[in-house]
Amino acid sequence: xxxxxxxxxxxxxxxxxxxxxxxxxxxxxxxxxxxxxxxxxxxxxxxxxxxxxxxxxxxxxxxxxxxxxxxxxxxxxxxxxxxxxxxxxxxxxxxxxxxxxxxxxxxxxxxxxxxxxxxxxxxxxxxxxxxxxxxxxxxxxxxxxxxxxxxxxxxxxxxxxxxxxxxxxxxxxxxxxxxxxxxxxxxxxxxxxxxxxxxxxxxxxxxxxxxxxxxxxxxxxxxxxxxxxxxxxxxxxxxxxxxxxxxxxxxxxxxxxxxxxxxxxxxxxxxxxxxxxxxxxxxxxxxxxxxxxxxxxxxxxxxxxxxxxxxxxxxxxxxxxxxxxxxxxxxxxxxxxxxxxxxxxxxxxxxxxxxxxxxxxxxxxxxxxxxxxxxxxxxxxxxxxxxxxxxxxxxxxxxxxxxxxxxxxxxxxxxxxxxxxxxxxxxxxxxxxxxxxxxxxxxxxxxxxx
Amino acid sequence: xxxxxxxxxxxxxxxxxxxxxxxxxxxxxxxxxxxxxxxxxxxxxxxxxxxxxxxxxxxxxxxxxxxxxxxxxxxxxxxxxxxxxxxxxxxxxxxxxxxxxxxxxxxxxxxxxxxxxxxxxxxxxxxxxxxxxxxxxxxxxxxxxxxxxxxxxxxxxxxxxxxxxxxxxxxxxxxxxxxxxxxxxxxxxxxxxxxxxxxxxxxxxxxxxxxxxxxxxxxxxxxxxxxxxxxxxxxxxxxxxxxxxxxxxxxxxxxxxxxxxxxxxxxxxxxxxxxxxxxxxxxxxxxxxxxxxxxxxxxxxxxxxxxxxxxxxxxxxxxxxxxxxxxxxxxxxxxxxxxxxxxxxxxxxxxxxxxxxxxxxxxxxxxxxxxxxxxxxxxxxxxxxxxxxxxxxxxxxxxxxxxxxxxxxxxxxxxxxxxxxxxxxxxxxxxxxxxxxxxxxxxxxxxxxx
Numbered sequence: 001x002x003x004x005x006x007x008x009x010x011x012x013x014x015x016x017x018x019x020x021x022x023x024x025x026x027x028x029x030x031x032x033x034x035x036x037x038x039x040x041x042x043x044x045x046x047x048x049x050x051x052x053x054x055x056x057x058x059x060x061x062x063x064x065x066x067x068x069x070x071x072x073x074x075x076x077x078x079x080x081x082x083x084x085x086x087x088x089x090x091x092x093x094x095x096x097x098x099x100x101x102x103x104x105x106x107x108x109x110x111x112x113x114x115x116x117x118x119x120x121x122x123x124x125x126x127x128x129x130x131x132x133x134x135x136x137x138x139x140x141x142x143x144x145x146x147x148x149x150x151x152x153x154x155x156x157x158x159x160x161x162x163x164x165x166x167x168x169x170x171x172x173x174x175x176x177x178x179x180x181x182x183x184x185x186x187x188x189x190x191x192x193x194x195x196x197x198x199x200x201x202x203x204x205x206x207x208x209x210x211x212x213x214x215x216x217x218x219x220x221x222x223x224x225x226x227x228x229x230x231x232x233x234x235x236x237x238x239x240x241x242x243x244x245x246x247x248x249x250x251x252x253x254x255x256x257x258x259x260x261x262x263x264x265x266x267x268x269x270x271x272x273x274x275x276x277x278x279x280x281x282x283x284x285x286x287x288x289x290x291x292x293x294x295x296x297x298x299x300x301x302x303x304x305x306x307x308x309x310x311x312x313x314x315x316x317x318x319x320x321x322x323x324x325x326x327x328x329x330x331x332x333x334x335x336x337x338x339x340x341x342x343x344x345x346x347x348x349x350x351x352x353x354x355x356x357x358x359x360x361x362x363x364x365x366x367x368x369x370x371x372x373x374x375x376x377x378x379x380x381x382x383x384x385x386x387x388x389x390x391x392x393x394x395x396x397x398x399x400x401x402x403x404x405x406x407x408x409x410x411x412x413x414x415x416x417x418x419x420x421x422x423x424x425x426x427x428x429x430x431x432x433x434x435x436x437x438x439x440x441x442x443x444x445x446x447x448x449x450x
Numbered sequence: 451x452x453x454x455x456x457x458x459x460x461x462x463x464x465x466x467x468x469x470x471x472x473x474x475x476x477x478x479x480x481x482x483x484x485x486x487x488x489x490x491x492x493x494x495x496x497x498x499x500x501x502x503x504x505x506x507x508x509x510x511x512x513x514x515x516x517x518x519x520x521x522x523x524x525x526x527x528x529x530x531x532x533x534x535x536x537x538x539x540x541x542x543x544x545x546x547x548x549x550x551x552x553x554x555x556x557x558x559x560x561x562x563x564x565x566x567x568x569x570x571x572x573x574x575x576x577x578x579x580x581x582x583x584x585x586x587x588x589x590x591x592x593x594x595x596x597x598x599x600x601x602x603x604x605x606x607x608x609x610x611x612x613x614x615x616x617x618x619x620x621x622x623x624x625x626x627x628x629x630x631x632x633x634x635x636x637x638x639x640x641x642x643x644x645x646x647x648x649x650x651x652x653x654x655x656x657x658x659x660x661x662x663x664x665x666x667x668x669x670x671x672x673x674x675x676x677x678x679x680x681x682x683x684x685x686x687x688x689x690x691x692x693x694x695x696x697x698x699x700x701x702x703x704x705x706x707x708x709x710x711x712x713x714x715x716x717x718x719x720x721x722x723x724x725x726x727x728x729x730x731x732x733x734x735x736x737x738x739x740x741x742x743x744x745x746x747x748x749x750x751x752x753x754x755x756x757x758x759x760x761x762x763x764x765x766x767x768x769x770x771x772x773x774x775x776x777x778x779x780x781x782x783x784x785x786x787x788x789x790x791x792x793x794x795x796x797x798x799x800x801x802x803x804x805x806x807x808x809x810x811x812x813x814x815x816x817x818x819x820x821x822x823x824x825x826x827x828x829x830x831x832x833x834x835x836x837x838x839x840x841x842x843x844x845x846x847x848x849x850x851x852x853x854x855x856x857x858x859x860x861x862x863x864x865x866x867x868x869x870x871x872x873x874x875x876x877x878x879x880x881x882x883x884x885x886x887x888x889x890x891x892x893x894x895x896x897x898x899x900x
Contacts, residue, residue: 019691021861040597067861094862117853120657133600140590147490150583154891155666156681158898170618172670178628186670187898200900207553207570208489216605220622220636232604241469337490365863401898411471411517412544441604441650448608450650450853
């Protein structure tokens with residue numbers, strides 16, 4: 001029986017059998033207590049054993065990390081927990097020894113990264129990775145219930161591979177074979193790992209009206225920060241017949257859905273993180289679900305920043321990007337999530353819909369209190385001539401993206417989309433501050449273990 | 451309004467507005483019919499327009515692929531369909547032209563692969579890619595409802611990278627820099643694209659009891675067949691406290707769940723495929739849901755094959771692999787899906803649990819009528835000594851997999867898992883016979899377009 005079941009129905013005075021791993025074994029002369037977990041729920045079950053067990057002395061000596069099977073009676077407890085398991089029989093399945101790195105004490109997150117293959121056994125990472133799983137399901141549920149088609153964007157791609165400094169190259173060429181040409185490579189050309197599935201997603205949006213990606217993306221950026229990883233998961237929805245206001249509605253509804261879903265499904269995990277990782281986490285998340293997001297333009301943001309009585313490290317300026325300190329000020333100013341839209345075109349991507357002013361594009365970033373930018377989206381340029389003109393201005397290779405441009409030639413429609421960095425979202429949901437702690441096996445410069 | 455909605459409620463005599471793309475435009479002198487789709491459901495809606503529309507002559511000339519907005523009245527139809535949309539107003543959103551490759555006629559699948567970015571607009575690929583999406587959701591639903599943790603296995607990995615011929619290498623080294631050492635690479639070592647997330651999944655199964663992966667995997671195999679792709683998606687569940695019989699139960703339940711889910715959610719798509727792609731598809735799928743899977747050993751299979759009055763291309767032999775023709779015979783012999791278990795250890799992977807006979811391992815392949823092997827699984831070797839011994843026999847690098855071996859040192863438990871090739875499953879579900887047609891943008895040797 002799974003430990004989860006013990007907490008879902010009343011088993012008082014019933015015989016049960018559970019399997020699990022020892023998180024703690026506190027022994028006295030004639031009895032002892034084991035905290036047993038099996039990972040099916042956040043809670044452990046307290047096992048009480050005494051010297052009536054024939055193998056009492058062996059059980060006493062069992063070390064943390066050992067796996068056991070316990071048969072016994074669920075009884076009311078005099079301790080903190082509502083009930084405990086009075087053991088009639090305890091069988092050792094697999095012993096652990098004194099070299100086991102996970103002990104019932106506080107380990108630093110840095111140490112736990114070194115034993116990343118064991119850290120899911122700790123309470124902290126049971127909470128984090130359960131939430132990662134549940135949040136994934138929230139995403140699929142939201143989009144599938146709303147009739148989006150889940151689109152698996154290609155991982156290996158030949159787009160943007162010429163001279164893209166931040167792309168990993170994918171190859172089967174022997175490095176010592178200096179005579180090999182690019183055309184000798186596996187795909188007959190230079191290929192790399194995708195940085196985004198958006199362009200391909202647009203081909204599905206203009207066939208199914210609504211689609212979303214949810215898959216890994218890559219960035220070969222040499223950044224060693226708390227929020228950069230070389231491999232991370234992205235969600236990229238794309239919607240036809242939808243303008244910038246429409247896509248903001250969807251972003252807001254989607255984010256609230258995910259947060260509420262996690263609050264509903266992971267109360268124990270959130271409670272734990274709220275207590276030990278980020279005080280006020282639960283309140284923060286509940287507040288987001290119940291707030292109305294503000295929508296203002298980039299220009300209005302600069303107006304507000306300029307009026308603020310603050311000595312900025314970076315002076316806010318029309319036509320320029322905004323800094324971390326500005327994001328923070330704006331979300332605190334409104335005390336709720338803020339959509340900043342209509343950004344200067346020169347700091348945004350080529351595919352974004354150009355506004356009539358000739359200076360801005362219909363881009364929108366969602367800034368959330370406590371985390372900063374969480375979602376980036378835009379209406380896409382659906383006008384063939386304008387898109388081609390913009391690509392020329394930026395000296396882009398049209399040939400390579402002919403298929404993408406052609407979407408504007410064959411039944412072009414107003415359409416919009418956005419991207420959520422899944423790990424950024426998890427940092428927000430868990431209160432953990434380092435991206436290395438929300439990915440099972442993080443990949444960062446000079447680090448590719450397990 | 452989405453076209454899907456028109457088929458979910460009764461809109462007869464109601465005014466509606468829809469957006470979509472023209473699949474066909476049949477015009478007479480004073481009226482015309484447009485088949486309009488928006489991809490929100492498999493069905494199109496028939497638009498009836500006549501010369502009372504001020505732009506009648508423009509509408510008549512609209513080419514296939516154009517996007518339009520239609521306002522009008524839903525009325526009962528005298529044609530095949532139950533109702534149609536009598537247009538009061540038709541607005542052109544984006545025109546198409548005579549170069550549009552998708553015309554209302556039969557295109558070969560080979561041609562459609564060349565315009566893969568437009569093929570989701572055809573009825574065939576609307577069916578296939580909707581089923582791909584719905585089957586994905588079936589998988590997540592099955593595992594999440596059964597409390598599995600969704601585990602994102604790493605894509606870039608350093609495991610198995612030395613000399614593994616079928617792995618893509620991932621690098622940021624400049625090919626012209628012949629002096630660069632492996633340690634100069636982005637991760638400080640040789641890395642490649644994962645071929646399986648199983649080993650890492652075992653670390654999660656021994657923390658959460660139950661987990662599953664669902665993500666892309668890669669094989670740099672130079673095979674140009676109908677069933678090989680260089681990039682494909684795999685589902686790899688892993689379950690602690692579960693033996694070979696237990697994992698067969700799960701495989702059977704899981705597969706039936708997925709097939710039933712798709713039958714329930716995609717009746718129109720299955721009907722279409724049943725009619726135009728594989729006669730008997732629907733019956734095949736319904737039969738699987740209602741069948742009991744047979745379980746026999748590899749040795750028993752060879753017994754049956756040897757007794758068969760057939761001239762084999764490959765002679766069946768104890769201790770050896772079985773061929774396609776054998777798989778076919780066995781599934782026809784039993785006329786239902788067959789689990790073949792207890793395989794010769796020399797043709798199976800190092801991590802599989804060794805049977806007491808010293809010759810076989812607790813591996814199981816699921817053979818399904820009409821498609822062959824659909825799922826491969828095994829109980830894993832949980833005995834530290836036996837695992838290490840087997841790795842030595844196979845001259846494997848223990849150092850590199852120390853973390854994996856250590857799972858047998860710290861609370862080892864009986865555990866099992868399996869892998870489903872998602873595209874193989876889709877070939878089965880859709881009746882389509884080429885893997886290139888169930889992946890949005892397939893990657894195969896010398897082919898990496900879009």
